[in-house]
Amino acid sequence: METESPTLLSTDVNFHFFSTLISGAVAGAIVDVALFPIDTVKTRLQSENGFWRSGGFKGIYKGLAPAAAGSAPTAALFFCTYEGCKKYLSSVTGQTNSPYVHMVSASFAEVVACIIRVPVEIAKQRRQALVHKVDKTALQILWTAYKTEGVRRGLYRGFGTTICREIPFSLIQFPLWEFLKLNWSSFTGLPLTPVSVAICGAIAGGISAAATTPLDVAKTRIMLADEASGRKLGMTRVLKLVYKEKGFGGLISGIVPRVMWITLGGAIFFGFYDLTSRILKFENT
Template sequence: MAGSTVTFMLDFIDTAALRLDSSDLPSSFDERGSGSVLLNISRMEKIERRSASGCTEAFRIAIIDFLAGTLGGVATVLIGQPLDTVKVKMQTFPKLYSSTRTCLQETFRHDGIIRGLYAGTSPALVANISENAMLFGAYGVCQTVVKTMVGKRVAEDLSTAENAISGGLAAIFSSLTLCPTELVKCKLQALRETSGKKPTVTMTAMYRSIYRKDGFRGFYRGIGATVAREVPGYFAFFGGYEGCRQCFATYYKCHKADIGILGTAISGGVAGACIWLVIFPADVVKSRLQVLDNKTTSSTLQHLYYYVLFQLANSMLRSEGIGAFYYGLTPTLIRTLPATSILFLVVEFTKNILV
């Protein structure tokens, strides 16, 4: 019996050795209990040990960032969708909804939870999964580019400003995946107000309707406003996140990768507040432009997109004042603090396991 146990242990060790390369092994072992071994290694140590690897490892890290963003996007939607619906309604129909509470009550009373507060969840899931997967995947790649340009060894050594630049560059790519899905989400969320009927249209039907009416170009209605919103927004987003992480790292006298759950959650909340305070006016214009039917503008102006964008913003300023650009900010901030905290917790947890 003892001999067979020893043989099994040796086979197990041989198998494990084949699956691990030397960079995965820690410099020291912490033995506890009856011969068990704990690999006492921080995420930062793993990052540093893998930094010398070539293109294959860089591709693997990009896939991990992509997967982490995907899981983070799912968590964000499940938590924040009701308040996102309220935000879109208040942005688009400020005269109908004077407060967050009124909008919540009226939406629940007329449309219920699923077709009301969770209207647009399917496209929101598609939007957030595609956006965050692309965003975090591109962010890692952009960090690598910036890291190479400034001559630093690992991305974790980048300054707050350098990370912010990486985030702004990554937002260009995420905008291309976000615009079509967010267009459908906004239309579904505002369906009752624009059609006067109880919302029964599915995501697939809405995609078909847009394509029949405007073709492929119709899915990118609002792309200019989306890019104008996303680039400075994610500059502030990742700048706020990395800056807050650095503050925690300085306070705890550790590396940013090792600040723990509370530090990561607070940093994520700060990032969410930063992005929405910067992008909210552009987001209001984008939401209205996407929800408004094409017949609300002349056929000539439909071909002059940026003129239409400027005309809409100017019209809002003249008729409703500067406050029009901040309708829906309250539910957005209430939603974004827990949502972005969860987003970064899921992202960092996933990366910590897989890196």
């Protein structure tokens, strides 16, 4: 009986890692740059100052630089962790397409990705919402946050809230995306292509975005708060304050651009991820 040599197995593992890294980076960068104006509108709608006082439709691309710089490594780190964790858990449990494997893998990947995502989000959203009277660059914003508030309260303010938003989002999105992909051919009678993967990503992203909008509102408020207010804010406290100020409408502020952004983003992200993976796999054969 023939067996694969350790060298071949190592090559396959290395290529899979490389393919996941590149595919995730390409997909993340394309989405964040292409759909940035929608993200800006969403952030300004959720700001405590309100949409118009936060800039309205002016300077719609403010914050693009940190978003563009951080999107590729964040997405690459997420997908490498997700695919690696999924592969490991599948081998341990013997269940390749278990939704529980997808949930655990996505949750763990979100925590790891937030190491890069949170500082990027702070710089991006503070520029989007025109928090500073002086037009500071992303690096200046992060340096000021570090000098005045330190690492945990400055650079990583809202880390816990971001994870509390991302994990429920991923618990819905990734099992749903994997389920739709797995059953695409039986549902539609069509082969699974990058376009169909994109459609599955759009559906999964839109549903997840709508369900987690209140958590996104809390995360945005905490990241945009000044130093004194930021020390006192937690997710539950923010949600109570928003509800007291604006009622249920405040809790879902920005839901339309958020759902639009993530639906389109899901289509582009997962579509380009699948397409890039196929191209790299084809070139490796």
